[in-house]
Amino acid sequence: MTTDPKNQQSALQGNDVARDLTIGNFAQTINYNQIIQEAKLTGGSLINLPQTNVTFFAGRDDDLKKVHELLQKNQRVAAVAFVKGMGGVGKSELALQYSLRHFLTDYSGGICWLRANEGTLPTQLQDFVQIQLGEMMPDGLDSGEKLAGHCWRRLSDRLEGQMLVVLDDVKSSDDVNPFLPPQNGKFWVLATTRLVLGKWDQQYTLDVLVLAAAVDLLKSFLPEADPRRGNDAEIERLCEWLGRLPLAIELVGRYLALPNQLDTGISEILQRLQGECMVQLSQITDEERKLLPKNLNVAASFFLSWQELSPLAQRLACMLGLFALAPIPWELAENAALFKLENIQSSRLTKFINGLENIQSSRLTKFINKTLKKNNPKITKEDLKKARGELLNINLLQVIFLEDVHFYHLHQLLREYFKFQYQKHSEWSNIKDKLICSLIKFCNNLSNNENSSNIATSYLKPHLGILKDREKIFDICKSDNEFIEDVLRGFGSLRDYYEKIGSYSIAEDWGIESLEIRKKFYSEQHSDIAQDCSKLAHIYNMNQKYNDAVDYFKQAIQKYKKAGEMREEIKNVIKATRLNFKLDIYYEFDLEKHEKESENLSNDKHDYDLRYEIKELRQEEDKQAKQKEEKRLNSVKEEIKIAVVGYRNTGKTSFIRTLVRDKVGIVEDKAGSTIEPEEHECLTNIKLVDCPGFISIDQYQSYRREKEEKLLSKREILSKNKWTEETIDLCEKAINKIKISDIVIYVVSLENLHDEVTQREIEEIKNTNKKNYSYY
Template sequence: MSENRPNPEQIRQNAFENVQARDITIKNFNQSINLGKTSKAIGIPQNLPLSGVVKFVGRDEELQKLHQLLQENNQVAIAAIAGMGGLGKTELALQYAMTQHETYKGGICWLQPKAEDVGVQLVQFARTHLDLNPPEEFDLPAQQVQFCLRNWREGDVLLVVDDVTDYQQVKTYLNGLSSRFRVLMTTRQLLGASIKQLPLDVLQPDAALELLRSLLGETPERIERELDVANHLCEWLGYLPLGLELVGRYLARKDLSLSDMMGRLEKKRLDERALSKSKSDDDMTALLGVKAAFELSWQELTEDDQQLGCLLSLFAAAPIPWKLVEQCLPEEDEEDLEEIRDDHLLYLHLLQRKGEGIYQLHPLLREFFQSKLKSLDQVEKFKRSVCQVMVAVAKEIPDTPTLEEIKAVSLAIPHLAEVANHLIQYVSDEYLISPFISLGSFYKGQGLYTLAEPWYEQCLSTAQDRLGDNHPDIATSLNNLASLYYSQGRYDQAEPLYLQALELFKRLLGDNHPDIASSLNNLALLYNSQGRYDDDQAEPLFLQALALRKRLLGDNHPDIATSLNNLALLYNSQGRYDQAEPLFLQALELDKRLLGDNHPSVAQSLNNL
């Protein structure tokens, strides 16, 4: 037995009437409105596709800006929503058309260049929705398109051209438009300066969490129960709307905790099923999963473009100073690299410019390029090159960096950490501990001891794993960790490490080596801070360190000034001021002569005196 069902056009009509009833205006966009499915507005011809959005969030400012771009003058306005795949460009265009349908009483025509020639689609729309019948003798499609545009119904018109990959093909049909036409395009490309651009970025963290919560509407307690994990999940996805929607929909139909979902993503990365579209996601506006969406842009790249993208993925998910990239590819011409960067990666929104000379990959694009990197012949070369560049940066970070030095190197720190955590196997034994020491010094120099400690600990364990227990770098690692404990006043933990370092240095390097003097000096400082001035503790160690440094380094070396200063501090602590003063003066004079007047050591000497 059959039953009567409403036809699809009637369903679309009813849905759009619901949208009309919401009375949404440009002055008061609601960030979290759910406009439902589109349809044909009464008296306004349109062919908008169905929207699969559950709840539209986080794009209030973009909707307002878009309307301003399209309405700010009486000329033909052409604007483009531009950005990488997965940002929701199509959905934003669709939501704009739906909320602003009353503005465009002449109609809203949705065009898809990838499906069919734009001109053919325009003529089809005019025949179907405007009852226009171009003379058959007109050439198709150019003359028929011009006929339709000239005879279009009254009122402003919105032409939406979704996913433009070749603007010239679209531009052909835009010539001669009257001023009542507005053209809105979505594209992954960076179009010319004559086209008003609305660069689309990822969602803000709060909006991303709200989107995830909306997709789990029937079980919102899952978000509140694992709120920290939910925030981490949004961050891992880079706040990308496509990734958030796919994962949210996946969670909605699975009996799966957010922690388990996070674990699967971290294990399988972009190959995790939750990031691919399933049959149950056919109502989504987006047509592709995350990896498939990125693949479209990948296919537009040349081999050189692809290689540069893969190299960039070896840096951390943080702003990248371009000079570091150039240093990784010293054999490449700078202008050639700039051309790939600007005319290809930036053009396709695969790379973001974050400031002058600063660029960044989106976290999921970085994952994508890393997956492609595995199949490149240059993978080992690229990894070693990045490590060499970052080790060179590490060597420039002093043990006690100044504020100026900290500022100069701060952008490189995440990438140095990336090498230490994930690429250390490509660092030679000679420079194995350099990344860890420099990271520790960077944070210790700012008094951020809790951030410095893990790096010093990792330095020791990494050196032990590769070099064994009998290597000078083990002694250096012990000494640095002890120095951190000393700075924190954790003297009981510092002393055994200082003693181990001194014993190991003596056994491996002999008694006449600058590192022995440094160990003696550090141990003496510890004893001095503990008030252990006895003949067999602080003073003899300071004197041994000073004598050894003079013998090995001569009288004109900054370390001599350090030893003189430390010995003077000991005498000062004991009230032996007549002995302390000349040593303070000698240290100050030597620091000024060797380091100049503007150096932290000079300031320290002045303070001590």
């Protein structure tokens, strides 16, 4: 690597000692945390970079330069620049090193690092905004495009300079495209991937290390006085055999540096890899082969390190391999490793034992107890920490820092290798049971807030996929009836937790899982099945999936009928559900169709006819609506709402501050500070409503016409006309407040008072609100 030492010293000057990073022939002690902290203090940068575990980074000078050129070029023509390459070649580390070297000079706005392989980009963005900006999310945002769009807008408004967005380990363009930042010149996007994504001129292929850099990397793990450092020819052969892949070279280098391997020669290690390790790998099945790297020489380096682990460290590695490819909170791993399965395992054999004669039963019971103790050895937290240390020492496990907390992470190739080892050891099959049961137990406490604010909960979602293994869940439930209730409480807690934080799509998933478990182990007439359907109807409604909401609403009513619930209780369920619906689901319910179905119903007086309940509820709600309107009209004298509207950055908030004599709202030099309507009390019973500023009233009027006349969806209209969602949303929010306000004050600059745009805005206000109208 040929990095200029002077440039490096300039960028890193004044940093305290923390860890050594060797760059080519230049060594500099770097405190990454201090660099990031200083950047935040001096430049207002927003940064969430993971801490690097690499202590020697060489041979990538040209790669760093070409990645920078690719970003510069693609910023003008494409949304994303891709760094692609095989697993273990160092794509993520290259992106991290690039970020560290360029954010002080090119990305003063900050760096947003997102893990693209988890399917949680919107929620990661939400965390970034909440932590870096200290802002909470407004109501009405789900876990999808709306949430991501809001986050990018808030970041765009607050950025002081350009921001680099890193999408690490992209699996599919479809997973990231809906959540990309706007192309407004403020965001530069770099993605790492194993796949061929984007156009050819958006890609840079990262190759393996050149031989000289590979040799330097392996030598970096050996002590300075180690005589093996002088065996260049042997080291070159070893690096070539390992495919010059950084991950494999680092594993072998750390293995050579172990105290019990200091007298092991380079040629001896190569012979061991080519001999014993390859012999072991030659005996695997085709199915097992799929879990290993394409280059079996790399897998041999894994096997070499695996042999150095204690049995407990091997079991811990296999358990960590069952977690998702995402940061792993140690609390979850520790809970799983320490979870006791004796009750579940022994109950699986209870029926068989009970059917034996007393002598046989007694002998078998002793044998089973002995076997259970052997497969579930007593483990302490200290034992686990020692096992974790073994994995960390030879780089089979990495530690990362998120929100000042230690998390643990597996390289994807190593994760697959640990899964391969898990499958080879049938005696370790209970590891998955322990992980599932411990996660269920953890989720049970979400509903009573024991874990809802826990840092582990924030990073829980990617690891929940294992709980959707219904075959495994059913198998455990059959062995332990009490576990059925644990599962239902856990899934119900997940459903309620994600609904509470507005992640309705995730809440839907766990609502469905809960329902499927109940259907498997409960009778169709059980009222809890109806309750699950009712909750799903509510969640689908909140997520604006009204057809699905109606389907589950119908199922809830029918299930309650079969369960023999009282008429009044069923009515309360319908009413409670109806009051939460934003659309009139009774029209969706299709009364005419239901009336035809009702003709076939029994004439028994106890038979429940939904038609009449619907009609009664409509009449009741019409009555309530009239009463509410009458109350509103009567209270006008008691409370007056005044909407303050106008084009963006015309001083609406400043005007309100003057009237209320308080520093309310947000006032900045940039336009668009107000994105949500805010009410401020001016005098007793008089409230001023600070509305979002108009961006383009012409686009909003055209959007409304196309929606009403052509019946197009919002997404279709925006895509067709290439309009931004922000333009329409802000206008809609302002217009909605104008409709319900008693007085409207239109704030306009005098120099723009008579232009055409101002006149169209005034006409829109007049058509929307027929009440009093004032200028300012």
